[in-house]
Amino acid sequence: MDFVGDRRGQSIQIGAVLLFGVLIIAFSSYQAFVVPEQNREVEFNHNQEVQSDIQDLRNAIVSVPGATSSQGISVKLSTRYPSRLVARNPGPPSGSLRTDGTTDMQYNITVRNAAAKGETGDIWNGTARPYNTGAIAYTPDYSLYTNAPTTYYEQSVAYNQFPTANITLSEQSMVNGRDITLVALNGSLRRSSGGSTSVDVRPVSRSDDPIIVRNDTATTNVSISVPTRLPESKWEELLADEIDDNPGDLSNDRYIADVTTTDGPGPYYTLTITFERGANYRLRMAKAGVGDGVSSESAAYLTDVRGDGSKVTDDISEVVLEVRDEYNNPVQGVTVYGGVDSGSDGSLVEGEAVSDNDGQVTFEYDATGVTPGTQQLNFSYRGLDGNFDGTAPENVSLDVTVTVQNGDTGGGGGDDGGDGGDGSPPSIDSFSASEQGNSDKINVDATFSDPDDNLDQVVITVYRDFLFFRTQVYTATEELDPAGDSIDRSLAGGRKFDSGSYIVELSLSDSAGNTVTEDRDLFIS
Template sequence: MVRRGDERGVTVQIGAVLLLAIVFSAFALYQINAVPAENERVEFAHNQEVHDELQTLRNAIQNVGTGGGTQSTAVTLGTQYPSRTLATNPPAPTGRLETTGTANITVDARADTDSEYDGNPDNLTGDHETTTLAYTPDYREYGSAPTTRIEHGFAFNDFDDAQVTLTEQPLLSDGTIRLVVLEGELSESGGGAITLDPTALSGPSDAVPIEPASGNNHVTISIPTAAPTAWNDTIGTTFADGESGARVAGYDNDRSLLTLELNETYDKLQVARVGIGDGGTKTDEYDVHRSDDGDDGGGAYDVGWNLSRIEAENDRVSCTSDRCTFEAAGVGDTATMSVETTPSVDDATVEYAVSNSGVGRVDPTSGTIQNGDHQTELEARANGTVTVFASSGGDGDRVPVDIVLGSGSSPLFGVTIDGTNSPVTEGETLSVTATVENNGSDAGTQNVTLETDGQRRDAASVTLQPGESTQVTLEWSTTDGDAGEYTALVASGDDEATTGVTIESAGGPSVDSFTTEQRPGNNVGIRYSWAVSSTDAELDTVTVELYRDGTYVDERTAAVSGTSASRNNEEFSNLGSGQEYTLELTVTDVNGNSATATRTQVAG
């Protein structure tokens, strides 16, 4: 009898090989798909953190520029990926913070020389050399991260195709031009944190009365900028839009120079120079202060924290002569902070800032003083010390607050974003799923909201017992025109979390840029430039129509092809000097789809 060999050992070996192959395949898929996705979330979270830090740096520069002295702040240039036992990470992401070279801000006006001053008020008008700051991340996965810029106190994110503002522009407010010029050179790169110490080098001056220069109808300011659209959207193109009493009069593409015109509302000018990086040299150029007893020079007043009132209005706050202690019930607890002016003033803008937003933050960050006082709320975020700043007019004050967190007796609703269905196409519904957990000792009910770039999209009421958690899904029904990159924020009354989402275009042409300026030379007119593109069809025509007070004047039509096109320095000539015109651009593709953009420009 012939016996067959036992094949069971061969079967076991084959099974082991197949199992090993499955393990290696799963590991490879994790390395290829999961690791990059997790690292992108780490990079996005860092990008949000550094935005907050750069806003704090911006606030420090402005506070020093209006109140003098020095203020320290930190910026974390890069981050670290989580350590992994088996999978490997790419090199840790880094970033660069640097000055962008020097250029002149020009204030074309005549300063008050009828009053007596210590210092020369003529130093405040004319050319002022300045620089700007730019932070550029070097991420491995989050490829669409913006460059964050601080230009003349205005902070914004500069994406490839759009600018998203982070702060209000501080240059114009309350009838006063407050110019803080930046001096120094800075170039720091790496993955760690750096400390910056903005320091007053000259001024701030008193707010000196000004008027249009001889032969001019308006005070004008020429501003070097890498993002004219951001300024245009904030200030507006007429005296009634955006910042009342000011308008964008034009943009010189060749010199990257934006021109602002101001009406009689803006009749005072204050200037200071602040050092950054290698510092610069202290001078008395902007140390311009009234020496007579007149009461019409600059409307100067002192600003200070009212510590006795802060203590009296908050049961858990105690203050000495120069600092306060806030014994907060828990994260999210708030204390009312009161500021006052001497003498009492009305209708003046006050701005608030903090030295460490991880310990405490203020809301609102600005407001209008009435009857000599104003209030903001300080929210406790962690144990530690935070300095709270207030600035208005030519003065400012600061107070350190020691925050001590208690166990808390109120519900503390923590928020964690679990995921989204991003990207979606215009017209589809974006969904964001988040977990909400009651970390407090009491039951409670709170509204949990979804916002994208500051606009409320959805809300849900959540009731939780102590220690209980629940998952909520919030939605945004997008429409045509919503395409773009957004920051989605899910917030309870105590906590918030953010993530990046993408709304993709449904197709059709788009206007990528459309800028206007006064025509140079003797022939009065308007010069314009544009760039257009299309994602799914050939372009056909671009038409620019010119209107005066709603009445058609002229038009220019260009035949275009391909998926992108642009024109520079096109013109309408023989127009009325000083008259305001409306230019409407319409781009059409071969399928008949169209997009429009409108600009207002004064002919010159």
């Protein structure tokens, strides 16, 4: 046979070479275009998940004032690309989570020109009060999503910071009408491991109860200053519903007079929020701990809760005080010492007490045999000595007025003492004051007893912003319930009970001249 010139196998070889070339080009295109696009989508989706995690972390921090235990928040620091049989992936994407400024006092919340009444005013007297704080930042390290933002939490706001813009992920919760809520961040956190990490948010100092503050002089304004990376224009957007376009108008539920920023410290601005004069503000503060090196809080001042200015007879009455830290929150386990001033009479049943879970201590004052008049009681968690200063933050001085003694009817005679009874004073068994829905009324509910059945009148007095607002007198024989031992009244008419702080005072008097008085704090939102 003649095989010379036979070329039948060449077409198969050429086809195989061309097919291999097509495969190489297709694989190259897949590696160059499809794989990066898919991986970029993986990185983008991961970044969306992290933003949601940071919002959860933000929610845990801003809820510290009402929290009773730590909250663990999981943050997904990194992700994985899908497995591929032939194509190659770059190294796995990662990210870091860290605190910033939380151990440096130049990054602080500062409250200025805020004054409180009573013993709390020993420490809240208008002087500037700084509290260290900072921010938490998540910084991604992606291969393909190169313009991914750094996600921050600071001053109640979570947001994304891009090179040319800031996009907020949450609203602010620092200011709501007259409510000011400040949560300081403390501790050191730096995590960059693969996968997820858990961040424990610990309530170092917290309480549901605010203090009432207002401008300390007629020419100053309460203000708060905080470090922030957000510009003034962004904060004006966040606070738009709280800024008063007509500063000084206290009737529109907007109390921010001005919002300004200055440069520093470091890469931050200092945001200053200035509030209107003449309003009472409910200031609630808390301290949240994350990571390592979280510092604890100790006693900063002692304040009275109940008993100052009270009127008692020759019996045992209670005086209640509260130990607080610099965030105005209760401190447990502190020994408080008490005694009667050298110029006063009577005695305390116990000379010391330890603060409970609410930071409170209760002392009993025994006025047996004490001549009617005002008696001074002194308390301190530093101990009592001859140099007692009632204006010092750690000390409290209370006045108790001893009234008509048991058995002293204030005059009169006869076999049954007339309408004066046997001299036993009335007592308040229970007493509450509350806002009655949205009806602009205050509801007063109380029960009381009078052993000798000579109760004469019940007086309810309301003070607004520590000033007299209105009073209502009920005569025992005509306006109380048929048994004469309780009252349930709604106060309304004349003057509107609008938003603000009130003190509701309940006073019982009998025909022998005995009087007992208690009061309750009430805030109408």
